[in-house]
Structure formats: structure tokens, C-alpha cells
Amino acid sequence: DDDSTPEIPLPNVKATVLKKVIEFCTHYSTEPMDEIEKPLKSSTMKQVVQEWYAEYVNVDQALLFELILAANYMDIKPLLDLTCATVASMIKGKTPEEIRKTFNITNDFSPEEEAQVREENKWCEEA
16 A cells, blocks of 8 residues: 555545446546537437447436435536436436326325425416
């Protein structure tokens, strides 16, 4: 061990996730990712970014969310953009019920509360 080598503690990032982050950064250094258009033009990531990047984020939800946290924690903007766009693509075009099912979210609104929220936010459905 060379004592002059700085140690970078990453207590919030698991080794498996760090390996994926390094894989992203290594690839990004040779083939930078195209900028992601907002709003997303498609819910299919292969139509949003190059194929390698679309395949990279074709992972289970748990790992995807760990990658979002790691990218945010380590301030890796292209990886954060890619992973967040992937989550957005999973939401795009879905009803609230479909989104709840996709992300295993329990609806804790009573029917009356849900009706009130829908009425208050009618404007966003019209856009």
C-alpha cells in the first residue's frame, strides 16, 4: 500500500453498484451518451439513447434505484440523467393505477381523497 494514494470513502455505494458505475464511466469515456431530449420522445430507451446505454439500464428496479442514488451521491450527471430518464420512461403514458403496479405502490387514498386530488390536478391531465 502506498500511503500517498488518496482513499475515497463511498459508504453509501455497494460494491456491485460501484462496479456498474465504473462500467458506465469507462464506456462513457469512449462513447459519450447522446443528450436525452426532454420530454422523452419515447417510452422505449433504445429510441432515446444509444443501444449500449439502453441495455445498460435494462436492469431490475432495485439496481436501477441504487444506480440513481449512486450517481447522485457521486455527482455523475450523465448517469443520473440516464437512470432518471429510464424511470420516466417506465411512467410515460401510464395511468396512476399502472404506475402504482409498476412500482409496487400502495394506494392509500380513500375514494373521496383520490377524487379531490384528481379534481385539484385536472389541469395536468389536460396538457
